[in-house]
Amino acid sequence: MIEFKNVSYGPLKNISLSVDKQEIAILFGPSGSGKSTLLYLFNRLIDPEQGEIFYKGKPIDDFSITGLRQNVGLLLQSPNLFPGSVLDNLKYGPSLTGSWKEGDEKRLLEYVQLPQDLRDRDVDHLSGGQQQRVSLARTLANEPEVLLLDEPTSALDNNTAEEIEIVLKELIEEKGLTMVMVTHQLDQVRRMGTKGMFMNEGTIQETGGLPGMLDNPETLELKEYLEG
Amino acid sequence: MSPEISNQSLLFLIVFVVVPLSLSYFYQLGMSRSILTSSIRGTIQLFAIGYILTFLFDLNAYIGIPLMITVMIIIASFHARKKGRDLPYVLPTLLAGLIMIEVSVLSLWLLFDMVEFVPSEVIPMSGMVIGNSMVAMGLALERMKTEFAENNGRILAALSLGAEPKQASHLIVQRTLNAALIPNVDRIKTIGLVQLPGMMTGLILGGVAPIMAIKYQLVISLSIFSSVSLSAMFVTLVMYKHFFTKDKQVLESKEAFKEYSSRDNA
Incomplete structure (x- = not known):
């Protein structure tokens, strides 16, 4: 589904990786190791200096940029909601292509387990957890096939973070999404992922199934990170 | 109102500069120099533009x-x-x-x-x-x-x-x-x-x-x-x-x- 071949960008050096359809891949590692950059690269918010990225077997340059971005949803670390109501935010993406239908918000609010009466609430009057759910629903409104998540729960308390994780797992099962998630929380890596990619100093140093690679790390760097 | 301000009257404008200058001196604002230089600079600029405008106004409109x-x-x-x-x-x-x-x-x-x-x-x-x-x-x-x-x-x-x-x-x-x-x-x-x-x-x-x-x-x-x-x-x-x-x-x-x-x- 997703493939990076020898991709370099800034401090990222020769990154090669692949993520299969409906896989939940987790990129984890210390802060500043370039994890988020990989997500930006795949959403084409930036382009690689070297190497190639493939989506469904074709170079991502072959897709229209806006079309690719709609198909590969990116959830940023902060909700970055647009000023206005919850509804204004939910319809933003589909309205760009004229695909928004009245009543779609009901389904989206259900997906992220938010009460329907929040529909007309000003986003400034929502809690942090609610804002992140609205942001997730806004990304889902485009009906993406791939979901890229950049530390989606880092600003939330543990309970809210776990609630969001449950929502995500259910969504992946229900909609058959492929997901790449960036996190530096090891318990989250264990709970969420089927495939782990450990990043350190701009390179992927170890890849493996989860939770196996956390229990039996092969590289010294991962061992140190897990101990550390 | 007099039709023209004489040069002598203009000299008394210095009073308007003395006021902020004294304020700066008594309250030790350290602005005396900039008050003085900006007043002098402003006066020179205005006179200069006055002469330039006089010159331009005398020129043919299609050039000036x-x-x-x-x-x-x-x-x-x-x-x-x-x-x-x-x-x-x-x-x-x-x-x-x-x-x-x-x-x-x-x-x-x-x-x-x-x-x-x-x-x-x-x-x-x-x-x-x-x-x-x-x-x-x-x-x-x-x-x-x-x-x-x-x-x-x-x-x-x-x-x-x-x-x-x-x-x-x-x-x-x-x-x-x-x-x-x-x-x-x-x-x-x-x-x-x-x-x-x-x-x-x-x-x-x-x-x-x-x-x-x-x-x-x-x-x-x-x-x-x-x-x-x-x-x-x-x-x-x-x-x-x-x-x-x-x-x-x-x-x-x-x-x-x-x-x-x-x-x-x-």
Whole structure:
């Protein structure tokens, strides 16, 4: 589904990786190791200096940029909601292509387990957890096939973070999404992922199934990170 | 009122400089030097422009007016550019905007017989239009840069949802225009109530009947209102595009992202 071949960008050096359809891949590692950059690269918010990225077997340059971005949803670390109501935010993406239908918000609010009466609430009057759910629903409104998540729960308390994780797992099962998630929380890596990619100093140093690679790390760097 | 201020009377203006100078001295503000130099500099500048205007007013209108307007537009463009020096194509954008505005305003003045094509009318009035447009363009550039920096996350979110740069920066364009236009609207709202506008005051002091002075003031105030709106809109709508690459990526965040990652990995 997703493939990076020898991709370099800034401090990222020769990154090669692949993520299969409906896989939940987790990129984890210390802060500043370039994890988020990989997500930006795949959403084409930036382009690689070297190497190639493939989506469904074709170079991502072959897709229209806006079309690719709609198909590969990116959830940023902060909700970055647009000023206005919850509804204004939910319809933003589909309205760009004229695909928004009245009543779609009901389904989206259900997906992220938010009460329907929040529909007309000003986003400034929502809690942090609610804002992140609205942001997730806004990304889902485009009906993406791939979901890229950049530390989606880092600003939330543990309970809210776990609630969001449950929502995500259910969504992946229900909609058959492929997901790449960036996190530096090891318990989250264990709970969420089927495939782990450990990043350190701009390179992927170890890849493996989860939770196996956390229990039996092969590289010294991962061992140190897990101990550390 | 005496028709002319004598040089002797003018000398007593020094009293107006002594007041802030004394304040600075007694309260140890350390501003004595700058008060003195700015007063002297202002006086020299005004006299210099007085002699230049006298020279221009004596010239043929078809030489004096284009000459002075060109100089004003060039100086205004270079001055406004300071607010957006790091952005590409700022100077040509400002030059083009100011030329377009001045040509449009002047054409309307002449077409509707509001102003006579003589240097003594066109030059001061154009100066006011160009000066105010320059300030509006500078403000718009500055505001746009701040808005882009503060709303980088929202722009990335909009782009990541499939928005075109124009759609992603809609909020910023809206806020920039708002910020550039609000002081202008406020000025028009309180015109004549809080203070008598400069041009009208000048004309009344020069002996023109108040109603005639008001007519001139209306022409210039509404011309400024319109040109300031146009200049802010022009600079905003042309310049927002330069915050993006041809691949619909945010230029600044791209650079910042690379820097951030390099720094963290160092």
